[in-house]
Amino acid sequence: MAYNCVVLIKQVPDTKRITGEAMNDDGTVNRGALPAIFNPEDLNALELALEIKDKFGGKVTAIAMGLPAASTVLREALYRGADEAILVTDRRCAASDTLATSYILSCAVKKLDYDIVLCGRQAIDGDTAQVGPQLAEKLNIPQITYVEELISLEKNVITAKRNIGNGWQEVKCKLPVLLTVIDEANEPRVSVAKRLMKYKKARTPVEIQMQIKNDNPGASEDEIEQLAAMKTKELEEKGLLVKQWDLDYIKADLQWCGRDGSPTKVHRIQSVVLTARESKTIEPSENGIADMIHELISDKTIS
Amino acid sequence: MISVNPKGEVWVFAEQHEGKLEDIGLELLGRARTLGDQLGVKVGAVLIGDEIKGLTEKLCHYGADKVYILEHPLLEHYQANSYGKVIYDLVHKYEPQIMIYGASPCGRDLAPRVASAIKAGLTADCTDLQIGDHETKDKVYKNLLLQIRPAFGGNIIATIINYDRWPQMATVREGVMPMPEAMTARKHEVITEKVHLTNDDLPLEILNEHKREKKVNLKASRIVVSGGAGVGSKENFRLIWDLANALGGAPGATRAAVDLGFIDRDHQVGQTGTTVRPSLYIAIGISGAIQHQAGMSDSQKIIAINNDPQAPIFDVAHYKIVGDLNEIVPKMIKAIKARV
Numbered sequence: 001m002a003y004n005c006v007v008l009i010k011q012v013p014d015t016k017r018i019t020g021e022a023m024n025d026d027g028t029v030n031r032g033a034l035p036a037i038f039n040p041e042d043l044n045a046l047e048l049a050l051e052i053k054d055k056f057g058g059k060v061t062a063i064a065m066g067l068p069a070a071s072t073v074l075r076e077a078l079y080r081g082a083d084e085a086i087l088v089t090d091r092r093c094a095a096s097d098t099l100a101t102s103y104i105l106s107c108a109v110k111k112l113d114y115d116i117v118l119c120g121r122q123a124i125d126g127d128t129a130q131v132g133p134q135l136a137e138k139l140n141i142p143q144i145t146y147v148e149e150l151i152s153l154e155k156n157v158i159t160a161k162r163n164i165g166n167g168w169q170e171v172k173c174k175l176p177v178l179l180t181v182i183d184e185a186n187e188p189r190v191s192v193a194k195r196l197m198k199y200k201k202a203r204t205p206v207e208i209q210m211q212i213k214n215d216n217p218g219a220s221e222d223e224i225e226q227l228a229a230m231k232t233k234e235l236e237e238k239g240l241l242v243k244q245w246d247l248d249y250i251k252a253d254l255q256w257c258g259r260d261g262s263p264t265k266v267h268r269i270q271s272v273v274l275t276a277r278e279s280k281t282i283e284p285s286e287n288g289i290a291d292m293i294h295e296l297i298s299d300k301t302i303s
Numbered sequence: 304m305i306s307v308n309p310k311g312e313v314w315v316f317a318e319q320h321e322g323k324l325e326d327i328g329l330e331l332l333g334r335a336r337t338l339g340d341q342l343g344v345k346v347g348a349v350l351i352g353d354e355i356k357g358l359t360e361k362l363c364h365y366g367a368d369k370v371y372i373l374e375h376p377l378l379e380h381y382q383a384n385s386y387g388k389v390i391y392d393l394v395h396k397y398e399p400q401i402m403i404y405g406a407s408p409c410g411r412d413l414a415p416r417v418a419s420a421i422k423a424g425l426t427a428d429c430t431d432l433q434i435g436d437h438e439t440k441d442k443v444y445k446n447l448l449l450q451i452r453p454a455f456g457g458n459i460i461a462t463i464i465n466y467d468r469w470p471q472m473a474t475v476r477e478g479v480m481p482m483p484e485a486m487t488a489r490k491h492e493v494i495t496e497k498v499h500l501t502n503d504d505l506p507l508e509i510l511n512e513h514k515r516e517k518k519v520n521l522k523a524s525r526i527v528v529s530g531g532a533g534v535g536s537k538e539n540f541r542l543i544w545d546l547a548n549a550l551g552g553a554p555g556a557t558r559a560a561v562d563l564g565f566i567d568r569d570h571q572v573g574q575t576g577t578t579v580r581p582s583l584y585i586a587i588g589i590s591g592a593i594q595h596q597a598g599m600s601d602s603q604k605i606i607a608i609n610n611d612p613q614a615p616i617f618d619v620a621h622y623k624i625v626g627d628l629n630e631i632v633p634k635m636i637k638a639i640k641a642r643v
Contacts, residue, residue: 013455015455097424098415098425099419099422099425102419125454125455126427126454126455127427127428127574127575128415128427128428129411129415129427130411130414130415130418130425130427131415132415133383133411133412133413133415133416133419134415134416134419135419136383136416137387137415137416137419138419142383142384142506143412143416144507145383145408145411145412146408146412159510163408164408164512164514165407166515166516167512167513168512168513169509169511169512169513170509170510170511170512171507171508171510172508172510173506173507173508177506262424263304263424263465263467264424264425264426264450264465265437265463265464265465265466266461266462266464267435267437267447267449267462267463267464269459269460269461269462270460270462271460278621279617279620279621279622279623280621280622280623281624281625282622282623282624284624284625284626284627284630284631285634286634286637286638289624289631289634289635289638290634290641290642292606292622292638293638293639294638294642296604297642301582301583301604302550302583302639303525
């Protein structure tokens with residue numbers, strides 16, 4: 001029995017690699033200066049979906065919501081084995097909090113035929129782990145969070161082991177279900193060379209249009225559109241089109257999207273200003289260290 | 304969502320497992336008490352389970368004015384759907400202005416599901432909660448919950464508010480808020496709610512559960528010796544263990560060191576790990592990202608050892624040692640053994 005999986009992936013700034021150059025003068029982070037990567041635990045979610053496909057058959061669809069540049073992670077998903085990639089992009093998505101994001105994603109997922117929805121536990125730019133459970137609620141399906149192992153899948157019933165912090169739990173549930181996957185679950189496969197060669201040519205309609213504009217500097221708007229339409233059709237026939245959906249296409253109600261759809265707002269952003277404490281500099285010599293230890297023993301810090 | 308309701312109470316989800324209250328709920332009651340007093344409203348604890356009446360008194364001792372108790376055999380074991388449903392009903396009935404959850408595996412599974420159903424906001428892993436005003440171009444919103452958390456890899460501190468779609472909800476990690484003193488003389492008011500659930504509200508079947516003891520009790524340790532990525536390898540992390548042993552302390556680590564496999568995740572100190580307030584905290588090979596500082600900066604004394612004199616950890620340290628940890632740590636162990 002085959003199962004269709006939808007994997008939600010996110011392109012995130014590599015927050016582990018923030019350096020001085022990535023900071024603005026006012027202390028905020030210049031996202032543009034950071035390398036953008038495939039959110040690590042979303043790779044574990046994709047891997048689990050691919051394992052399900054390898055074992056039971058079915059289709060793996062990857063969805064990313066974000067700027068047009070997020071097509072990069074969708075291509076990566078195709079290299080690794082996803083069958084279809086969809087970019088949800090729309091200016092009106094901007095400033096969405098986790099609630100608005102989960103609403104928009106739910107509108108996209110509802111357009112697909114799915115048995116299992118998979119997300120990484122959390123994205124490294126916010127670490128909230130909220131979108132998974134919120135999306136499950138919006139889809140009105142149960143959730144199994146912190147999945148560390150898929151135990152069995154038969155007759156539309158899934159059994160999985162979830163990490164509960166100080167232990168684990170084995171749970172069973174009827175499909176459809178949403179899983180959030182943790183990094184301990186598996187070792188994500190790397191890109192397959194043959195797929196990489198094929199799918200590096202995959203493009204979204206926006207990318208096709210930009211390419212044609214660049215290649216035909218003197219062309220009129222109409223001509224560009226015509227050429228883009230041809231190219232889009234050509235890529236679609238070859239299975240190389242990364243679909244691009246906007247809020248109208250997924251029939252999202254705008255009152256629940258973007259800034260208006262987000263109950264949480266930013267009151268203030270402070271760059272991290274550390275107030276230096278009164279402190280002693282200790283010489284890294286035997287005497288310096290022995291004196292410090294002595295001081296800590298006399299004031300009973302060390303007993 | 305519910306409308307803005309400045310008379311609404313401040314609520315805490317009082318997590319219990321197998322009839323035992325988790326510390327996190329009691330810690331949150333301490334802060335909820337402060338927030339409630341500032342706002343001039345009552346503090347409520349929401350207690351869900353089966354045969355849990357015996358727990359209500361303790362919740363009042365730790366700061367609740369009232370306990371809303373939801374008892375039902377189908378609520379014996381936690382599930383996001385069933386617990387989420389009864390909280391949804393309760394919130395719509397009483398319209399609290401604030402609801403705080405522990406950022407425990409259970410709270411992080413439950414709170415977003417509830418927030419989505421209510422269509423309310425939720426801020427994860429707050430390191431502080433305060434009351435304050437928010438000004439926009441044309442309006443001042445008074446007495447909002449300021450939900451403060453490091454964001455974006457710890458490079459900024461964001462204060463999040465929620466001024467139009469209430470309740471204002473947040474999760475907080477265990478240990479972030481200090482445990483309040485129990486006041487056994489406090490009045491004890493219990494409100495028993497009717498529960499309407501069917502088996503359809505329990506989509507999961509829990510087949511098996513295994514709990515293990517945490518490998519370390521960082522919260523209870525007077526001395527914590529932590530290593531970061533700068534320690535270099537799992538083998539070299541032996542130094543951290545040795546120093547901790549020499550001091551009778553517990554070994555801790557940064558998230559980076561845990562991610563690199565130097566030590567088990569139970570040892571992680573910081574925003575997404577354990578928050579500690581020991582008498583002495585020794586930070587070794589730790590640069591001092593704000594998420595790490597969020598979990599240790601309240602320590603009474605801090606020693607930092609790093610070869611980079613610019614490392615931010617030195618800004619919170621009482622004793623700064625610039626140099627090679629591989630030389631300094633053995634000297635410390637030697638000095639301790641000589642004295643003790």
